[in-house]
Amino acid sequence: MTIRTVPTQPYSDQKPGTSGLRKKVPVFQQPNYLENFVQSIFDSIAAPTGATLVLGGDGRYYNRQAIQIILKMAAANGYGKVLVGRGGILSTPAASCVIRKYQTYGGIILSASHNPGGPTEDFGIKYNSSNGGPATETVTEAIYAQSKTIAEYRICDAADVGLDELGSFTLEGMQVEVIDPVSDYAELMESLFDFAAIRALLAGGFRIQFDAMHAVNGPYARDILEGRLGAAAGSVMNAIPLEDFGGGHPDPNLTYAHDLVEIMYGDDAPDFGAASDGDGDRNMILGHHFFVTPSDSLALLAANATLAPGYKQGLAGIARSMPTSAAADRVAAALNIPCYETPTGWKFFGNLMDAGRVTLCGEESFGTGSSHVREKDGLWAVLFWLNILAVRKQSVEAIVREHWAQYGRNFYSRYDYEALPTEAANGVMAYLRASFAALTGTAFGKYTVQMCDDFSYTDPVDASVSRAQGIRIIFTDGSRIIFRLSGTGTEGATLRVYLEAYESDSSRHHLDAQQALAELIAIALQVSELRVRTGREQPTVIT
Numbered sequence: 001m002t003i004r005t006v007p008t009q010p011y012s013d014q015k016p017g018t019s020g021l022r023k024k025v026p027v028f029q030q031p032n033y034l035e036n037f038v039q040s041i042f043d044s045i046a047a048p049t050g051a052t053l054v055l056g057g058d059g060r061y062y063n064r065q066a067i068q069i070i071l072k073m074a075a076a077n078g079y080g081k082v083l084v085g086r087g088g089i090l091s092t093p094a095a096s097c098v099i100r101k102y103q104t105y106g107g108i109i110l111s112a113s114h115n116p117g118g119p120t121e122d123f124g125i126k127y128n129s130s131n132g133g134p135a136t137e138t139v140t141e142a143i144y145a146q147s148k149t150i151a152e153y154r155i156c157d158a159a160d161v162g163l164d165e166l167g168s169f170t171l172e173g174m175q176v177e178v179i180d181p182v183s184d185y186a187e188l189m190e191s192l193f194d195f196a197a198i199r200a201l202l203a204g205g206f207r208i209q210f211d212a213m214h215a216v217n218g219p220y221a222r223d224i225l226e227g228r229l230g231a232a233a234g235s236v237m238n239a240i241p242l243e244d245f246g247g248g249h250p251d252p253n254l255t256y257a258h259d260l261v262e263i264m265y266g267d268d269a270p271d272f273g274a275a276s277d278g279d280g281d282r283n284m285i286l287g288h289h290f291f292v293t294p295s296d297s298l299a300l301l302a303a304n305a306t307l308a309p310g311y312k313q314g315l316a317g318i319a320r321s322m323p324t325s326a327a328a329d330r331v332a333a334a335l336n337i338p339c340y341e342t343p344t345g346w347k348f349f350g351n352l353m354d355a356g357r358v359t360l361c362g363e364e365s366f367g368t369g370s371s372h373v374r375e376k377d378g379l380w381a382v383l384f385w386l387n388i389l390a391v392r393k394q395s396v397e398a399i400v401r402e403h404w405a406q407y408g409r410n411f412y413s414r415y416d417y418e419a420l421p422t423e424a425a426n427g428v429m430a431y432l433r434a435s436f437a438a439l440t441g442t443a444f445g446k447y448t449v450q451m452c453d454d455f456s457y458t459d460p461v462d463a464s465v466s467r468a469q470g471i472r473i474i475f476t477d478g479s480r481i482i483f484r485l486s487g488t489g490t491e492g493a494t495l496r497v498y499l500e501a502y503e504s505d506s507s508r509h510h511l512d513a514q515q516a517l518a519e520l521i522a523i524a525l526q527v528s529e530l531r532v533r534t535g536r537e538q539p540t541v542i543t
């Protein structure tokens, strides 16, 4: 076999962010850029000879080319077998499922998630470990360190592998098995949820609309919702994964999933609507003319978990990322189970799930999941909701309102200021850090600052410490303002401002979140000097 060792120069910018390495496609297309990063992964994880990997992506532009390069590099680096999704497709949760089911050494997922795709848009790559979850910070730091000193990579000269037919091929001694990307995942879903009850719900005239946003979940949703569960044909829209996601922004929120939002708020709206993102791990849940915030969704799934067969024994615990609202904490307290607060990013949940400390996890950024895999899982959340709706036989809105009446409502919103000059964004954060002492104890209208800090997390399982994970301003009544810089953007800096206020008075639960949070928003702008420091009057997106 013709294995070549190719000399290379390191790149200095291959530091993985919140979820892997994400850059514009032309950056990945620079000579040896992808190869350097893949070799840095292989060097850092040091798999035994003959190990098996899983490989697939969300189908965006450059997915297929990257898969051919990675297959040839895996063969040259001594891997014995690679399981690759047909067409190079594997949603992020499906990749996690396949890694776990076949107990592979790990997997490589190609995705930039909710970021747009295309020749000048985003591409991404990340490594998941044998538990199916994103590599821990220790591993991503090792990969980054390796990328800074890399001098050569290994690749074999071979023809491209056909990815469009199921079957087994040999690539210079390594086996390449092209697998159905959907079936293992769909079987796992059937094992967790009451498909018969959901089928009966749908047969009884309950109408659903799922927007796959031209992204990876189309084939999964078609197979499961229309195929196995009998939803009416056309219940899944934008179901064919496209390299550029149809020119859209595959991010399931009220701004970017506008096609779906129009349907769900239109005349004759269906009973239930949902969307997922580029790589299928995020979800947005809508009822008839009604939006469920991701933080409320997590709390509600937790409160109703035992209605689904896979969770009928109850939950070990719940974990949420720090900026996610504390709605889930109230449910955990009522259930008398632990609730963990982690930094942003799914990689922090893995240790807790592996140790059996938590069953459900969630983030405010439209991410919910459980220990069935080690990634957040968009379609799983949709099926969980459908299972609950099938049992409770109430509308989405009625279920959410009952939840608020019982636990109180955590009003919540996030303001994103995208593509800011990096210095201006860093300036806001530095200014806030310098203000901690002055802010503490200060009253702003009805709010008084109880404490401020830069969130630091000590993993209770391996005692690793992650610092500077977001600035928290916490008020005496538990309301919070959080400032954090995104770790997934590819243009300048994205500053996120997270706002949360708790309301126990049910006569105020009907308020619009922006109305209920208006005072906190004004305080956030004031204490950060955001407008003068960034020159931005309005956020790019409000969720």
Ligand code: VG1
Pocket: 018, 019, 112, 113, 114, 277, 281, 282, 321, 344, 345, 346, 363, 364, 365, 367, 485, 486, 487, 488, 489, 496
């Ligand atoms: C964002 C979200 C975070 C999520 C991450 C990956 O990160 O805020 O909650 O885990 O994206 O999601 P950041 O650093 O930009 O805030 V996905 O769907 O890209 O895998």
Ligand code: CO
Pocket: 113, 114, 277, 278, 279, 280, 281, 282
């Ligand atoms: Co995603």
